[in-house]
Amino acid sequence: MVMWILFQAPPTTELPRVDKNPYTSAEDLALGQKLYNGRCAGCHGLTGDGGKGANLAVRDLPRAGTDVALYRIVRYGIPETEMPATLMASREVWQISAFVRSLGSSSNEAVKGNVARGEQVVGAKGGCLQCHAIAMKGGRLGPALTDIGGKRSPGHLRSKILEPALEITETFRVATVTTKAGKKISGVRLNEDPFSIQIRDFSDEIHSFFKEQLASVQVERRTTMPSYKGRLSEAEIEDVVAYLLTLRGTVQ
Numbered sequence: 450m451v452m453w454i455l456f457q458a459p460p461t462t463e464l465p466r467v468d469k470n471p472y473t474s475a476e477d478l479a480l481g482q483k484l485y486n487g488r489c490a491g492c493h494g495l496t497g498d499g500g501k502g503a504n505l506a507v508r509d510l511p512r513a514g515t516d517v518a519l520y521r522i523v524r525y526g527i528p529e530t531e532m533p534a535t536l537m538a539s540r541e542v543w544q545i546s547a548f549v550r551s552l553g554s555s556s557n558e559a560v561k562g563n564v565a566r567g568e569q570v571v572g573a574k575g576g577c578l579q580c581h582a583i584a585m586k587g588g589r590l591g592p593a594l595t596d597i598g599g600k601r602s603p604g605h606l607r608s609k610i611l612e613p614a615l616e617i618t619e620t621f622r623v624a625t626v627t628t629k630a631g632k633k634i635s636g637v638r639l640n641e642d643p644f645s646i647q648i649r650d651f652s653d654e655i656h657s658f659f660k661e662q663l664a665s666v667q668v669e670r671r672t673t674m675p676s677y678k679g680r681l682s683e684a685e686i687e688d689v690v691a692y693l694l695t696l697r698g699t700v701q
């Protein structure tokens with residue numbers, strides 16, 4: 450039995466044998482767009498600059514510099530992120546990839562804000578660092594923003610500052626677990642799967658539970674991020690967006 454497990458084939462992560470995308474005709478692009486609309490647009494938006502996914506409407510995709518790197522991401526996803534693997538024929542992966550590349554050549558939205566002023570607002574008036582870390586500085590109630598500029602579009606950033614409740618990330622929600630012994634612990638949910646959950650409580654201690662130890666798990670649907678509508682001027686918000694877009698952190 451043990452032997453059999455040891456000798457199972459490893460998961461296939463075959464990569465194509467060509468360097469360049471062989472499917473880039475107008476027809477391939479049209480098919481790629483159809484596949485994209487069905488499988489990717491829900492997270493990345495119809496024009497690539499949307500929602501929960503990384504911004505794909507950029508000239509250089511930070512993690513997909515080459516066609517093969519893009520193929521690998523589309524086919525196998527990015528581990529430990531919401532970017533899923535997909536089961537598709539190799540030809541379809543190439544066609545979607547061709548369409549994704551075309552999103553980047555359409556003109557990027559110009560952002561007029563002032564980066565230096567934006568950095569000041571984030572650190573002072575906005576109080577963003579109470580909850581967010583940038584590089585090594587800041588809080589941990591919200592996700593680190595160190596590489597947010599490579600992942601999100603200007604539109605998403607602006608809407609997150611004005612209407613934080615519209616699109617809430619799955620991680621960093623406030624959760625409360627009750628153990629079978631009746632003990633309650635609240636904090637920020639770091640991870641959850643069908644069998645376990647990890648929470649960082651508000652004094653920064655990390656707790657890990659198997660769900661079979663728990664009587665209940667409650668996860669807030671709300672976000673703790675406040676809206677800045679009326680608290681920051683339109684110009685200040687543009688400055689913050691311009692600054693956030695410069696944060697490209699460490700690229701995996």
Ligand code: HEC
Binds near residue numbers: 492493504512535546
């Ligand atoms: C469930 C949501 C979701 C779906 C569906 C999804 N993605 Fe993603 N994708 C993400 C997220 C989130 C990231 C950023 C991951 C991270 O770094 O945190 C991402 C990252 C990427 C990247 C990396 C960009 C870069 O260079 O940094 C590419 C390319 C990409 N997705 C393409 C696609 C394509 C093509 C599809 C459809 C086949 C797709 N995605 C479907 C959520 C999704």
Ligand code: HEC
Binds near residue numbers: 571673
């Ligand atoms: C009281 C805590 C708190 C403050 C203050 C706060 N945020 Fe947040 N923020 C959060 C939390 C929690 C999340 C994750 C849940 C969600 O998506 O709303 C978040 C999410 C975000 C996201 C989305 C991240 C992503 O991966 O898409 C951005 C962008 C962001 N915040 C920017 C800011 C900026 C800019 C400021 C200051 C102007 C700020 N936040 C102030 C708690 C906060």
